[in-house]
Amino acid sequence: MWESIQTILNFKNPVAYAIPFFALFIGAEVYLNYRERSDNYQLKDSAASISMGIGSVVIDILTKSAAFFLFNFIYVNYGLFNEALSYTLLGWVLLFFLDDFTFYWHHRFSHQVRLLWAAHVNHHSSQHYNLSTALRQSWSELFYKYLWFLWLPFLGFPPLMILTQISISLIYQFWIHTKHINRFPAWFEFIFNTPSHHRVHHAKNIIYLDRNHAGILIIWDRMFGTFMEEDPNEPVIYGITTNINTYNPLKIASHEFINLGKDIYKAPTFVDKLKYIFLPPGWSHDGSTMTADEMRADWEQQQKKNTP
Template sequence: MAIIIAAIPFFLLLIAIELWFDHKRKTHYYRFNDAINSLSIGILSRFTGVLKSLIPLSIYWLIYQKYALFDLPKDSIWVWIFAFVVYDLAYYWAHRLNHRIHVMWGSHVVHHSSEEYNLTTALRQTSSPSLLAWLVYLPIALIGVDPVVFIACASLNLVYQFWVHTRHVDKMPAWFEAIMVTPSHHRVHHALNRDYIDKNYAGVFIIWDKLFNSFQAEKDEVDIVYGVSHQLKSWNPFWANLQVYWNLIKDAYYARSWKDKFKVFFMPPGWRPEDVNADHPRKYATTKTLIKYEVSLPTVMKVYILCQFVLILALTITFLLTMTRLSVFELAIVGAFASINLVLFSGLQELKSWILWVEPVRLMFLSLLFYILLVPLVSWHLESFLIGITLVELLAFYKTVKLTMASEATS
């Protein structure tokens, strides 16, 4: 966690640099709502990350303590190198399974649901546990890799993957492309194009894809389309995490055969029982038919949303810096309130009619979260300050709504 927290300023700096390049080159690889949504989904994953990892990490620790075959010293550089390489190999297989088993895809699809490809996409991480992928990592515990080393390697692996989510870096030197995962490789992985689907699963070392026959080089003549065939069509981060699971439950319910009810969850994504497909057809997008989801926002609303997002980002950083003093119950409470806040925040992006009465509630949730996290750390009158800030935000919101309505009336 310390590695991830330390990396956050660099993530934000690189996103700012990429935004500058995007503006200078007029490439339009960023869309306001899509980028905010990716970051919101990433924030939601940070609030739920600790809780969803408790069981897998506890089982890893138990196997390491009771059944480890070797006593690998965690102060050895060779053990760290070995652990990093082995973790990346396990990540490759876990990632590949996430793409080939529908119930696992339900968790991983969140990362692929953006219809743009930029550095904010890297932070678009799932909040739901991958139900089977964590089993792939347990042999590492059996080998004797200390849980601290394992978690550090996982964090470093995740940090490395951040920079490959860009379209502003072309091909790297040939020797680097031959060994390491690069932006060129990972653009293929995120593509909806038929030849690119289910390719390039590796996190750090592309050699795994070449070894296990899942490698595909990026072709200069191919115009890549990003996203998934069953489009999310929402800025709601909660729905982004539930959509596939909900569709699986519906397909299992409608299937007449008990065998098909079971298979729905474990077949590859896209598979549906014949009777369900006939009675309840589902529309899938292709590279030729995909229309990017968007909700047009006036500038004044974009400014308000951006200001509110900065507050949510500040809350997230505060949470990450103070979470070690929270109990599991307090973590659950903060996670629940933060999740509700982000869901309500998405209503602003979609201009839902209910934001007029819900936004005051969301702002109070936001102030409450800041109070829970900050009250043990400050000695001044935090309550008065937060109440004052909330009132100012409410005035700004209703002024924004008034200007938005005026903008729509004249357009």
């Protein structure tokens, strides 16, 4: 037990080393926006995002520690291929792909299950898209996020190896929150998640909703039918379908849980209450609101009607 505590205390979290670089790049982007007379940065909005980021770091110390103990118990007692995967080249290569695959499905379900969306939506709540937006991390998501990765210690990946790769993925996703990078060469855009792909993910345009859930590799979206190319004829509008217009971190973190609670309360049957929790955001028992897929289908139908 004490050995495990010492191990987690000595864990060199890559995110901690990346924070000064986050600050440096945000400062550089602020300067570029000033030079371009752009309104992409708004002080209150960026302050709210940074506050969310600080809160997530504090909470993550606790949840990551709990995840370590759970991962370690599984790894020590039930790991299948510990010797082959523990800090070997093969292990790191496999973990890179398996971690990213796991993130894709965790992220995708966070957009398709209302309860999970309530935890994730704050990351999409800014109407600006810049590097400070990357720091607008969920607080509540951290209490269950690591459960998605439980299958990795069963395979034989050690806990610190898993937590390190999760941190590397988080660091990668910082730099793609920018408008200042247009496109990379086609081969790079085909394989990796890029600013162009992630701008689509943060869009509230109906055609772009719930697309490009990738962490590092965009290949998962291409494989599982959720990929969408950024269209120069469809400029991205950032935010969520019903913007919350607040800079209060507590409201940003909790507003969708409050909305979900209201919907559950007004649902006429127990089954409807469960549907509000587990069906996609936008589902309603009386059909008064629409899910992203329903909005997209309706939009496409209107497009066909308006096309000669």
